[in-house]
Amino acid sequence: MKIAFIGTGTVPKKLALPWSEAGHEVVFGSRDPGAVEAPYPVLTHADAVADADVVVNAVPGGASVETFRAIGDAALAGKIVIDLANAMGPDRGLLYPNSSLAKELQDVLPNAKVVKTMNTAYIGLIAKPGGYDDPGSLFLSGDDEAAKEVVRGLLGDLGWPSDRVVDLGGIETARGAEHYFLLFLNLLGSTGGSRFNIRVVGV
Numbered sequence: 001m002k003i004a005f006i007g008t009g010t011v012p013k014k015l016a017l018p019w020s021e022a023g024h025e026v027v028f029g030s031r032d033p034g035a036v037e038a039p040y041p042v043l044t045h046a047d048a049v050a051d052a053d054v055v056v057n058a059v060p061g062g063a064s065v066e067t068f069r070a071i072g073d074a075a076l077a078g079k080i081v082i083d084l085a086n087a088m089g090p091d092r093g094l095l096y097p098n099s100s101l102a103k104e105l106q107d108v109l110p111n112a113k114v115v116k117t118m119n120t121a122y123i124g125l126i127a128k129p130g131g132y133d134d135p136g137s138l139f140l141s142g143d144d145e146a147a148k149e150v151v152r153g154l155l156g157d158l159g160w161p162s163d164r165v166v167d168l169g170g171i172e173t174a175r176g177a178e179h180y181f182l183l184f185l186n187l188l189g190s191t192g193g194s195r196f197n198i199r200v201v202g203v
Contacts, residue, residue: 007058061087102174116174136197
């Protein structure tokens with residue numbers, strides 16, 4: 001499977017290694033490919049998504065909608081778009097308090113299959129859950145069931161057992177997962193570090 005990251009920062013670099021080791025082809029997309037040093041091919045946004053099966057939104061949440069609007073719905077038609085960003089303002093308030101970044105992306109990309117996941121824990125934990133005694137749970141939101149199953153498989157390639165990945169439902173449920181980021185920030189402050197996650201348990 002060919003995975004294109006839109007963005008070239010820490011998040012794609014953490015995820016690219018385990019996915020490439022699992023046999024996936026990885027490329028990065030950048031507005032200025034010549035200015036980026038990365039261990040994987042760095043292409044323009046258009047070239048990165050052209051042959052991709054899965055496109056990962058790894059740009060800051062506040063810039064995501066405009067970035068993907070510029071890439072265009074036609075270029076992403078039929079492709080899975082994984083949104084793992086949290087859209088926060090300078091005051092750490094939610095940019096889409098009555099919606100979610102994932103829903104806004106789906107509205108801008110009606111012919112793509114947007115799946116929200118990997119936004120509720122530190123990326124180091126998400127990319128390498130085997131390094132933790134109990135990595136907790138991850139969540140999926142999206143309207144396309146087949147796309148969510150593909151993403152569940154990619155999470156499995158990172159080491160996430162299927163029973164630790166909770167399908168919340170349609171793309172509208174991404175609002176809850178994104179609002180959790182406010183609690184994440186509180187926990188980050190109270191625990192003094194990022195080595196934590198939440199886990200869904202039956203009672």
